[in-house]
Amino acid sequence: MTLSSADASGPDPRPLHARIAADLRDEIMSGGLPPGSKLPSTAQLKARFDASNATIQKAVQLLKDEGLALGRAGSAVTVRDTRQRAVRPAGSLTPAVDGAAYPWLAEASEPARAAHSTLLAVEEVPVVGDVAAALGLPEGRPAVCRRQLITIEDEPAELVSSYYPPDLARGTALADPRRIRGGTPTLLTELGFPPHRSVDRLSARVATQEQYTALRLPGDLPVLRTLRTVYSAEGQPIEVTVMVKAGHLYELQYEFTPEA
Secondary structure, eight states, X not given: OOOOTTTOSSOOOSOHHHHHHHHHHHHHHTTSSOTTOBOOOHHHHHHHXXXXXXXXXXXXXXXXXXXXXXXXXXXXOEEOSOOOEEEOGGGGGSOOOTTSOXXXXXXXXXXXXXXXXXXXXXXXXXXXXXXXXXXXXXXXXXXXXXXXXXXXXXXXXXXXXXXXXXXXXXXXXXXXXXXXXXXXXXXXXXXXXXXXXXXXXXXXEEOOHHHHHHTXXXXXXXXXXXXXXXXXXXXXXXXXXXXXXXXXXXXXXXXXXXXX
16 A cells, blocks of 8 residues: 555655565565565566565565564575464463463464573562553552563563562462462462453553563564553462563454444
């Protein structure tokens, strides 16, 4: 789609190779260039974008670095079979069966692809901003924080930080530096606070230094940040989680029914 001059404030200021990669990336991620298909040839791309051979090669290299395309010098470049993984937030509150992966984690991984969570830290930290507001705590008050890195086939997929009111978490397994069997929905239920309702706030952001490094982002790509607040049946916030995913690898799938 090309915007008219009335709709656009000016030309795209990004380097030409980045603009070319952006257009091809969109075609790959939307299915216009399906897995296994060949990218247009260098000659075709040069004609389409009025670009030099070197510029086309830089654009294609970006797609390779992002894991969207495969190819070697002198051979056709093809779209990788791995597409964006769809994550259903509705499955996040479902307790896991003993010994099984958390349902949302199993869904995020494809068949035969091993998903794993690594507990990075469990500590009390001062909360600020939207996390403090979601927990209903004053700025700077402590909360118990559990930080995890989710990997799929040993590749970083998501950085997760979950926060809990100190009065709820202290003295429980939530504050212990070990994984929780069945996940936090199971434990919260055992503690008398079964998750009842979840509210997500989703935004696309530029990665922080920590996120860029932890997720091993291949370039200046956006991340998907979800702020999830889980409430008890009484309306008490019992868990606030910040989830950060690489924007080019994931999409979120929401299901709705008409309100009565």
